[in-house]
Amino acid sequence: MTEQQNDRQTDLRRGLRVEVASLVYNILEVVVSVTAGLLTGSAALVSWGLDSTVEATSAGTLIWRLRAEERGADQRTVLKRKKVALSVVAAAFWIVVAAILYEAVSAFVSRESPGFSWWGIAILLVSLVVNPFLAWGKHRYGKRLGSPALKYDAKDTLICEYQTVVVLIGLALTQTLGWWWADPIAAILIVPYVAWEGFNATKDAWSVEPDEAEGAA
Secondary structure: OOHHHHHHHHHHHHHHHHHHHHHHHHHHHHHHHHHHHHHHOOHHHHHHHHHHHHHHHHHHHHHHHHHHHHOOOOHHHHHHHHHHHHHHHHHHHHHHHHHHHHHHHHHHHHOOOOOOOHHHHHHHHHHHHHHHHHHHHHHHHHHHHOOHHHHHHHHHHHHHHHHHHHHHHHHHHHHHHOOOOHHHHHHHOOHHHHHHHHHHHHHHHHHOOOOOOOOOO
16 A cells, blocks of 8 residues: 555544544534523524534535545445535425424514523533634544535635524523514524525435546535
8 A cells, every 4th residue: 555545544534533523422412402492492592403414414424425435435326425425415404494484483473582502602601612613623634535515514614603603692692682683584594504505415416427536525
């Protein structure tokens, strides 16, 4: 095995570690935020948690895709896994769009202010610190491996930082000023991003042709 191949194997292993860390942390985000959101009636927290399921799905499918290359799979197999991974992520995006809209509309109908949850605030604040590190790792190894999929995932993680700030502002306005509508609006502000990423993931999935085997991405 050449030095260049050894370096790529090292980068593959490190990229896998970053995605495993992302998967574990996003599962924690989902459990804590969705539970806190359901208990307090916060559409924004539930929506933010549901969006984390997309990141968890993305991390899981990227682990599956990178494992194939690490174990020496042929180009066609790597591309086939990429197509499946993108298709799963795209489906997850559209499911989340529907779930967020349902939660937001329900909140507008009930007009009830969500309760306060230290657990919800805590996971949002922790995410403000953790997500930039995850995004940096994904971008670094996506660049070193020449993998648009990893860099695409890094962008998703960075935009999640924006979503975290939006949800924190919405919860702050609800709790301090009693603006019950700030919570569902914060949830709705997440929808355009999720829908756009769903569209892009769907387009990318359709563009991958494993039979042509024109380079693994």
